[in-house]
Amino acid sequence: MTTTSTSERREVTAIAGGVGEPVLRPDGGAKVDGSFEFSSDRSVDGELWAVTVRSPHPRARILNVDVSAAVALPGVAAVITADDVPGVNGFGLIASDQPVFAVDEVRFVGEPVAAVAATDAETCARAAELVVVTYEVLEPLLDAERAIDGTFEPIHPDGNLIRHQRIVRGDSDFVGEVIVEGTYEIGMQDQAFLGLEAAVAVPDADGAGVELLVATQWLHEDRRQIATCLGVDEERVKLTLGGVGGAFGGREDISLQVHVSLLALVTGRPVRAAYSRSESFIGHVHRHPAAIWMRHHADRDGTLRKVEARFVLDGGAYASTSSAVLINAVTHAQGPYRCENAVVDGYAVRTNHLPCGAMRGFGVVQACFAHERQMDRLAAACDMDPVDLRLLNAMETGDHLITGQRVENVAPVARCIRETMALPLPEPETEDHVLSLPGGAGLTADGSVVRGVGMAVSIKNLMYSEGFDDYSTARCVVRDGRVALKFATAEVGQGFVTIAMQIARTELGLADVDFESIDTAVGSAGSTSASRQTWMSGGAVVEACRGVVGQILDQVATDRELDRDGLRIEGEWVTADGVPVVMVAEAVAGHLFEFTAEYHHPETTELDEYGQGDCHTAFAFTAHRAVVDVDPDLGLLRVVQIATAQDVGRALNPLSVVGQIEGGVAQGLGLAVMEEIIQTNGVIRNASFTDYLIPTIADMPPVVISLVEEPDPRAPLGAKGVGEPPCISVTPAIVAAVDDALRKAGRRVSPLTRVPIRPQDIALAGEGSTATVGS
Amino acid sequence: MPVLIPENLAELREAACSHDPVLLAGGTDLMVALNHRSQRIESDLTVVSLAQVPELRSWSHDPTSGELTIGSGITWSQLERAPFDALAPALAQAARTVGSPQIRNAGTIGGNIATASPAGDGLPVLLALDATVDSVGSDGERSTPLSELLTGTKRTSLAPGEVIVAVRFKVDDGWQGYAKIGVRNAMVISVAGVALVLDGTARRARIALGSVGPTVLLAGEASAFLTSEFDWDAWTCSEATIATVAEMAAEESRPIDDHRSTAEYRRHGVRVLTSRLLKRGRERR
Known part of the structure; x- marks a missing residue:
């Protein structure tokens, strides 16, 4: 950039494309026109393909693995098993309890037993069929309660109970004037990201290390686990982020990373692997299915006094993040409401089901469904409007959680509720289009459709908890008037690179921002999860840019003999005591500035045996209202509209926030009405998009949105994370709307207690009492 | 290859x-x-x-x-x-x-x-025709x-x-209709489907069912009963006939429990859809 004169227009205005603007994402166009390179598109000269051989049994003893026929197949370069893992044959985000390849025993359908590298995918598939594994089938543990009561033999050396946490606060003997109680069930949801798992591993020339291009959520954590399994120093494993097509928690755990890296080292050739959709369903962790009992105590006027709860989360065969998911669930049991007394027990257990771990909402989705259904019951028991009940109990800054932690963040719960309820209700349908009725294209609906309205509210923690320092690193370089940002923050489609670009423009007053490769050549950025990257990596980018700003201002002070203390960057100008002096672009010409920053959030603590402690970093709040049309006779429904007001702190990119909200609503809607992995005797029955249903455009309603912007002084730039909150309370809001519709239809059915709602839960619940056919 | x-x-x-x-x-x-x-x-x-x-x-x-x-x-x-x-x-x-x-x-x-899937969407209609x-x-x-x-x-x-x-x-100028239950409002495998053809020329009714048996099924008894009870001149039938035909069609279904639904719900779905289709057909909607 050349700057000839800065004396003409000395007007300080905000830089274009900075913080607060609806800047378009740089990857958007390529994703729309199909030219974006996802990790599955990456090809390397001389590459082999890899495929995984998996267990068909939920639990079985491995008696023998015979790879000889597979090895003999022309085109096969290598077949590896547990015997070929040079380092630790175990990985995991919290405990390393999951083998790279099963040894002695398989614990879920789909557990890797061997992997094959061959010249092409078809040869791989044939070779995989030639790997002969002799199993002795064992009785699987499928009942989570039996993992708790100790009546089933340990299915893993670490035992069947992954974690138990109790929370006791206040008067545990307190008995309220009004008591409501219920048991709730949440099905197993899949992240259903569109870009399937894929990676390419290239061995180093000396054969002692590997470079991996992979679609993941946290490069440095992947590196730690891969290096441990390979038995090499972390420096010998270099990771670069491949194009990621969504994640939602499903890429936090290791899937194919170690397999392809190991095959690359064994064969000395690049190795590429890509999961199919059906393999993806068994190749990554899922949202924990949960059984939750809750009993709420309140005064007659609706004041919430005590929450009792028991959570059982089925973690499946391996621990993954189950213990952290459990802590999130139990510590959010009260919801966004004041409550001084609590007795809560939570169990995360091991079974021979598919492993569960991180998914958007991370334990809070399950807790929120239960506490919001309880609030609806409590409203009915107190003869109150559900909105008024929630407003009466709404948490504020300074209130305490049942863990004793004080909520220090901005907490506009009542405002979120009021703004949500003030959003316009849907206009009556102007045309009688079939897709606007429950049942949609199936043309099932006749005149008996009933409309219901429901609402729900959530509290969600942001960042990691329990003493974990999930810091983030960013480097800012200014050279020749251009900004170059370097970080290892996984861009999984959430739009962090856009936010980083906006931050750099605003902080530095320079328009041109470039990104260096997202890889492990810079410090960790932590995981793209827990709604944390705008706060954490955004905070790191802010600090890196401010470090460079300091250097620029030092330079200007020296060059122009100005008082350093009065210098600032405003808009695209360096100002002295508010008076424009020189454009930043001119001031930096010919100079090189560089600053690397690490951003850490305030320390948190672990919970004690009574579940007390300041374990969470920060909180965000959201309210949802759902309008749903229900066909009571068939149990089919259509969500007509979702309204939501979300506590975002400050919208750094309003367009991006709206995108997160609409996507989160779709995911929460999916859990409410259709998304569930079905397992029968430990075998997944719907590992495809034919039978694992996610919402289509015909199921997704308009979302009307109010952004509640109260900048949080504890957050960099005042902005809270916005990734998870949109998908949490939308689910119970939809279920409440269905209940409302059924009440209006005169169906005397008890409240719905399970998601996803199945048509028979509605259509057959009142059968024999009030159901009429074909009305 | x-x-x-x-x-x-x-x-x-x-x-x-x-x-x-x-x-x-x-x-x-x-x-x-x-x-x-x-x-x-x-x-x-x-x-x-x-x-x-x-x-x-x-x-x-x-x-x-x-x-x-x-x-x-x-x-x-x-x-x-x-x-x-x-x-x-x-x-x-x-x-x-x-x-x-x-x-x-x-x-x-x-x-x-x-x-020849029992869930093939065209098949109940072709069978009813x-x-x-x-x-x-x-x-x-x-x-x-x-x-x-x-x-x-x-x-x-x-x-x-x-x-x-x-x-x-x-095809004639009678009435024909198809309705299908899926757990999503589009792009979904049928949980239960019903086709009804009221052939005004042959004065014959045929009801066929999808996803509720090993193949698509002709509800023969329900079809025969409707054929005899339908007032072909006035083009109508009674509420009682509708209820009976719907019940007969449900009884003739042979559904199973699987990962997509339950036998009980599928049978219920056949009953409701048959009733609704017959009401549409009666009014030529």
């Missing part, structure tokens, strides 16, 4: 009869089977593409006899639009429930018959009632190399 692309019916017969080929029409079933490896790709396997055979892509309507002949290569996208939406509205409605627009552009009515399937094979041409062609779950009486050329049925 050779792929043959015949360009007329004679070439197709030659190609299909001289090998034991896999037939490729729209590929919406076959390609899924290949990708899931339920259909093996062996080097000696021959694929015969039906895409370039114009005879399979033609249709005709004889206004005198009322017979509509639809080539097996006619796609769902064609069937959901004119002239089929007016000539065979229930088939057009079934077409609208198939997959996504992309799937409907590729998938064909012939493929739906040959795959008492359709006949024309085919060619090594033994020459034959015409077979659809009800005889479908022998089991994904099984037909088609011989190896036998190709469906067309499907035929009579």
